Amino acid sequence: MSTALRIALLLCGLAPTAWATAQSDPLMDALRWFQTGELDSARRAIDHALDDPRTAGNPETWLLRGFVYKDLYKESPRPEEHTGMRDSAMVSLLRCLALDHEGVYRENAAQAYDFLARTIFNDAARALGVEQPEQARAHYRGYRAAMLRLDPNARLDERDVEFNNALGSLYNTMYIRDRTRTDLFDLAIGAFGASLELDPDNYGANYNMATLYYNRAVHAIRAVNAGDDIPTLQRIQEVSREFFQRALPFMLRAHELRPERPETLLGLENIYYSLGDEQRTDEYRRRYEAIVPLVPDR
């Protein structure tokens, strides 16, 4: 049993002494099993407690149920396959909070709930790591919903930006691998755009947005080959120009936000070079070289 629960139960008069008079109390049974680490037995007992009118409406019953199911989830060999346990734990903890009018269990229940919600966020991060963006989005929606159930006024902007930036980076990685998948490019733009709606001054989102557009433009030109005649070349340039121009305000903003970063100076130098603006190309090259002096080849 976790220290938090033990303390909570002790503080709230739910220690075994309080239950000693009611040996057949299913809540007491559940607590004993929980204390000895017999989680399956604790689960059966605590679920039984829900059927018992003496304990079904007690916040402590729901708190203990939340902890039992939380530990069952945590201790399962593959927790990601037992999200039902997590869901039950979270529902129980919320129920505890709803019934706990005195706020006796609030801190412990909220902490446990927050821990479980973070595991959903971690599932989203893990899905990103194995390049399953749709699964990641589903997990993230689950995390968001869970956090808002706990506190409908919770501000999740920071988390949203963190997730959207990571999602945008994944879509970009997948797009780079297969440039015919322009839907992935659009999704990456959408993800970084969502971050910027919440936080227009987010350096990473601005820089990544600029880089996405810039790379798309460069790639179109890099694909030019001997089979392309001059009119085709000019059409390709017009398309690329559009992307270079879209990249520019984001790179300028990223540079404003972190003027000391060499990558934005180089980014601006590259964009202006591709747009044929010699003056600004030279200006940003000088500024870049002032930060990153050239080192001769050895």
Place this chain on the structure above:
Amino acid sequence: MLVLPVLLCAAMPYQRDPEKDTRAMLQANYLYNIAKLVEWKDAEMRNGNFVIGVLGGANLYQELIKQYSTRTIGRQPIEVRKLPRSASVDRCHILFVSREELTLLPAIYKNLDRQATMIVTEYPGALEDGAAVNFVHVDNLLKYELSIANTQKHGLVVGSTLKNLAHRVLE
């Protein structure tokens, strides 16, 4: 002895990442297309390799090698040469002189006067100085301008397509 590395640093020209040198990619394609749309009147120039000489423009040279060196102009295989920094230029069909080698141009114009070499450059006023083709940026796009007088002076016949697609034609 400690001064030397500093001097080396200062003397090193900025080397753009070839993978991001969009201008070099576009110029290489333009040069290839221009070569296809021009006729060299000199019979000697219609035999052997079709030589594109590059003065400066390291990335353009690489791009030409990578994309076009296995191609032909008519029946002439393309040969791309990176030229040493000198105004004495061997026989070329097309000579590209980059922005960083502009100081050589007055001597090059003089040395190649009436030779069957198309001089291509990338600076304002180049046609007036003697270049046949000059790359310019217009509305953020890389285009080319053409001097008919200079092409004729070098024994080149320019087709109407090349003229029509030019940003500016100087008769």
